[in-house]
Amino acid sequence: MLQRTTAFALFLSLISCQEEAKDTNPPLDVNYEKIVLDNGLNVIFHIDKSDPVVAVSLTAHVGSAREKTGRTGFAHLFEHLLFLESENLGKGGLDQMSARIGGSGANGSTNRDRTNYYQTVPKNALEKMIWAEADKLGWFINTVTEPVLAKEKQVVKNEKRQRVDNQPYGHTYYVANKNLYPSGHPYNWQVIGSLEDLQNATLDDVKEFYAKWYTPNNVTLVIAGDFDLAQTKTWVKKYFNEIPSGDPISPINPQPATLDSTIKVYHEDNFANLPELTLIWPTVEIYHPDSYALEVLSNYLSQGKSAPLYQVLVEDKKLTSNTKMYNYNAELAGELYLNVTGFDQIDLDDVLLAINEGFEKFGKEGISDQDLIRIKAQQEADFYGSISSVVAKSFYLAQYNIFADDPGFISRDLQQTLQVTKSDVQRVYEKYIKGKPFVATSFVPKGQLDLALKNSKKAEVVEETISQGAEETFDSSIEATYEKTPSTFDRSIEPPYGETPKITPPTVWNTVLTNGLQVYGIKNNEVPVVDFNLIIKGGQSLETSDNLGVANLVAGLLTKGTANKTPQELEEEIELLGATLDISAQKESIRISGSTLAKNFEQTIALVEEVIVSPRWDEKELALYKQEVISWIQQDAASPGKIADNQFDSLFYGEGHILSNNLFGTAASIESLNMDDLKAYYQLLSSANTTMHVVGDISQSSVQTALQPMVVSWPTKAVNIPDLPTLDTPKKSTVFFYDVPGAKQSHLRLGYPSLSSLDKDYFPAKVMNYLLGASGFASRLTQQLRETKGYTYHADSEFQGGLNKGPFLVYCSVRSNVTLESLEVIKQILENYGESFSNEDLLTTKSSMVKGNARAFETASAKLRMLENISTYGWSTDYVLQQGQIVENMTLDEIKSLADNYLKSDQMIWLVVGDAKTQMDRLSELGFGTPILLNEKSEVMMSSK
Incomplete structure (x- = not known):
């Protein structure tokens, strides 16, 4: 959240309608303090006392652009590894600690040029987070073993299948970048990497990568939220100071892409029902002066009723329902994307002709004063919305520190958008788009090559073959043996909590x-x-x-x-x-x-x-x-x-x-x-x-x-809202299968009609479910399916509630060739959950859910959800505190009873969406009878009800 008095001065007034007028709004102002430790670690502090929470983010200036040829995807793979364990944090790393301290869920992300790790925690857990982040940076590498690496390769490959290989148009960016950037250019490959390269990664690669890039002089630490500055500086120095600096890292200069001629390629997409055309032009790197005008240009050309491309392609030609254009700028280069998904059987050559007509229309008419004002107003409002939480602000402060060499660039960044003129917009159009060569990708449904752009060449896309038993096996439970990295004090002792913050619900x-x-x-x-x-x-x-x-x-x-x-x-x-x-x-x-x-x-x-x-x-x-x-x-x-x-x-x-x-x-x-x-x-x-x-x-x-x-x-009138039919629990479990031939993953949906939000057991059941599938990476489902088996990227479960019976639902997507094995794991977890739930599990659940209430009102969206719960279910305005008391009073016997009553593995819908040819028949082994193929039934009536 933003600190009212000193954090942000937010002003929005419409700019002058004079073409070259510059915006005179006062700059956005952020209070921050930056220090640099002797080992080169950049540390940025931003105080915001609006909520009793603190965001801690650690960003390394390394992404896929710093990888070696043949080791694509390595920066992202390393991001995964860094969460798992460190010498003093122990097995489970930040995921397990987050589940104890009421954090929002430790997470991270990798892009071409940086990798970040972040979490929002109650303010009394700040020292714990600083200790944990330091342990990852200085006391990590010894804990990585061959089995751990083998397991995490499978997790990352599952993520690639989920986000890329098993999605319509999922290979678009791969094809675009392969053709836009020459071999050897740091942006030629995707952040997620290739399955082959991921498999080839070795333990020596991990150690070399860590030694070169994960050093204090290549890292920025941001702490934002409600904390004592002097005390926090002391903690940062205590835990980070003795980590040695690494070798100096030379900056990489911008390397914009260049095209001598237009390149056209096509791909027959197994998961696409409609043709899609994507055009890509080379542009400029992040924070280049032209990037701001390009952002305005792309918005104007494609978004809204006045957009030239919308008017031609949607309204006049009726080729598509919308057009999407955006400018993507990174540290070394930039790309301008135009994406159009055509209607059924639309020839993409007709789409390209219409695009050119839209460009000609813009070339003649340009952008109006009112449209420029409108787009700037929207972009400014969007910018403010993007920094509405302390963790979001920590992202920005780190980003500006690394790529603009100034955390305070946040003020100039917004001003550069507000100062874009009509002539700037026209100039960048003529400089980067008008008559310039581009890469064109035609993604068409199987058997519809005639819809691709004429004279297109076949794109090189690697499709994974589904084979049973193709993946290597591993035992990730094997403990690493090593000599502990020395320290000037005992780092195995986790710091204590600070003073418990007072949680005060907002006045309603x-x-x-x-x-x-x-x-x-x-x-x-x-x-x-x-x-x-x-x-x-x-x-x-x-x-x-x-x-x-x-x-x-x-x-x-x-x-x-x-x-x-x-x-x-x-x-x-x-x-x-x-x-x-x-x-x-x-x-x-x-x-x-x-x-x-x-x-x-x-x-x-x-x-x-x-x-x-x-x-x-x-x-x-x-x-x-x-x-x-x-x-x-x-x-x-x-x-x-x-x-x-x-x-x-x-x-x-x-x-x-x-x-x-x-x-x-x-x-x-x-x-x-x-x-x-x-x-x-x-x-x-x-x-x-x-x-x-x-x-x-x-x-x-x-x-x-x-x-x-x-x-x-809008006067009142009586409208009857009919009661919906009551949903009954199935009398027995039935397995259903929907065939998607060639699917690289199986999507699993398992559940049954359970509880409404008004049921007395609803919230207690959510407490019981917390460690089952609602606690992020620390949940039983994710720990078993991901961390132990390497079958999935993540798995979740929830009681959805509502005014009527909502489902208890388990959902995830798993590697296709372990569909049966994954379902067997889930079945076993559900059947044994209550019996295996321990006093330690109960303490972890209580600690996390009660302490996590410090984050209950941080953002506007969280407050809106609170109001909806109050108005919909008649809950009191302090229901969060009342639910916290329910958690505090829960007993082990109550958890076990709830698990027995509501985890009905033998009375559920077991739905699988995947490749029936290789997976369906195997599912009879679950013990729920022969699976029912849904493709052959337009409507399926469940005989088990």
């Missing part, structure tokens, strides 16, 4: 307006921003079998103009306010979400009112949106993860239940719906069934004043 106000609209709010003046939502009961639950998908169509069309504003006029007014507005259909509600600068709240709410009470009902927009939704349905039908979610809903709710259907409907149902159908559904939206939640720098009286016009324009 609520009122009911005369039209029945209920309003709940929290005043929070840390930043001049207001976040809000309106939740209208109904959603998909008000549909029938004759109008499937109508709720989503209504939600989408409400933002397509009003009776008095064209779609473009509405869009521009919202963005000129520095606001956002999104409307979506949920299973049991229509949700209107928004954010705006506090000074513009009344104007923003006036637009929300107009959207709700005066829809435009534009036939042209309906036709466009229907085609867009059908495109989504077609894309989801090729994504294994989306298939798994939709198929689980179908099985969970059962035949005839309205919520068993895809929220988008079907292609046939969308085609059949007309404007009268939408208007009929719209009549079911009532202020009497609506609750509004408001969080930000605004008083209750100001909110009520802003809402008064809506009281008159």
Whole structure:
């Protein structure tokens, strides 16, 4: 969160409409202090006392660009290893410690040029985190063994399969970079690396990498939040000072890509149902003066109703539902991407012709004053939103320190965006795009090569072959033997907790307006921003079998103009306010979400009112949106993860239940719906069934004043929300399989109708589930499936709750050739969880969940969730403290009883989405009968109910 008085001075005023006028807003100001230890470690401190939490992030200036040829993916693999263990932190590393101290979950990320590690913890655990981060940096390498390395290779390869190999268009960046950058260029390969290179990594590689790059003189430590500066400096020096500096590291100069001619390549994508064209132009490195104008240019060309590419490709030619363009800048070079997913059977040559037409339109007309103002307002608001937590601020401070050599560059960075002029935008278009060569990738469905750009060459994409028993085995439990790295004091002693922070829930106000609209709010003046939502009961639950998908169509069309504003006029007014507005259909509600600068709240709410009470009902927009939704349905039908979610809903709710259907409907149902159908559904939206939640720098009286016009324009009316059918627990487990031929992973969804959020056992069951699958990398499921077996990237479980029975759900994706083995592990964990739950597990659960309440109100989104829980379930305003007391009072016997009652492995839906040819028949060994193949049944009625 932002410190109100000294952390950030946030100002937004619309810039002059003079073309070359420079923005005169005061610069963004961040209080920070930077020190450099004798060993070269850069340390940045940022004090923010708005919440009793502290973020600690450690960033090494090394990413995939510093890897050796033949060892691609190594920087990312190393990121994984650094979490596992260190000499004094012990097995489980930060993951296990996080589960004890109430941290938000230790995590990290790797990109081309840096690797970071981060966590937000209660303020009384700060010394523990400093101790742990120092241990990773100076006392780590001896703990890495061959079995540990072998296991983590499998985890990273699973991550690659999940994010790249098993996704529609997943190989796009690989193909783009291979053709944009020559062999040997540091950006020629992907951060995730290749499966072959990952497998070839050796223990000597790990040690060499650590010795060269993980030295204090190549690392930045950021501590941001509520802490005592003098004491924290003492701790940092105590734990980090004696780590020796490494060899000097020479900087790498920018190496922008150059193209002599346009390159066209194609790939037949096993997971794609629609053709997709991506164009990539070489641009500039991060913080280059031209990067800011390129950001504005890419936004203007592709986003919104006034965008030239949108007008030509979407509205005029009807080739796609949207266009996406963005500028990606890294330390050594930059790339400008234009991505268009065509409708079914669209020839990508037609898409390219339309793109060129859009560019010609821009070349003649340029960008208007109002559009430049609009885009800047939106980018400034987005920037403020991106730094709304202490951990986010720690990312920025480290990023600027490493790549701009100045943590304070945060102020100049935003100013450079605000100072972009119309001539800057035109200049970068002509310099980097107009008539310039590019890389074009055509990704088309199998058997549809005729849709690829003419004269394209086949892209080199390595596809993994599924083979049983192909992966090496390992025993990651083998303890490393080594001589401990010396220290001037005993580092094996974990530092104590500091004083327990007082947790004070924010003050909540609520009122009911005369039209029945209920309003709940929290005043929070840390930043001049207001976040809000309106939740209208109904959603998909008000549909029938004759109008499937109508709720989503209504939600989408409400933002397509009003009776008095064209779609473009509405869009521009919202963005000129520095606001956002999104409307979506949920299973049991229509949700209107928004954010705006506090000074513009009344104007923003006036637009929300107009959207709700005066829809435009534009036939042209309906036709466009229907085609867009059908495109989504077609894309989801090729994504294994989306298939798994939709198929689980179908099985969970059962035949005839309205919520068993895809929220988008079907292609046939969308085609059949007309404007009268939408208007009929719209009549079911009532202020009497609506609750509004408001969080930000605004008083209750100001909110009520802003809402008064809506009281008159949206009068109350009675709309009955039907009770949904009761869901029964299956009498026995059944295995279902959905075939995705050639799938590199199997998506698993296991669950059954369990508890509503109003059930007395709901929260206690969540406590019981914490160590099972809700505690991140420390959970039983992840520890067994990932850390012990190397089968998956991560695994989770949860009691979803809701006003009606929600599912108990276990979900993950696993390496295809261990599908049965993974299910057997999950089954065993569920069956033995209660019996194996120990007093130590109970203490860990209590410590983590109670201490974690310090983070319960940190962000605006967390406060909104709190308000939703209060309004939806009737919970008290201090329910977080009450739940903390429930955790404190839980006994081991209660945990065991809850596990026995609610972990029903023999009364569940066991759904697998994967390669049936190699995996389906094996699943009979689970003991739940012969799997049912869902592809052969459009509707499956569960005989087990």
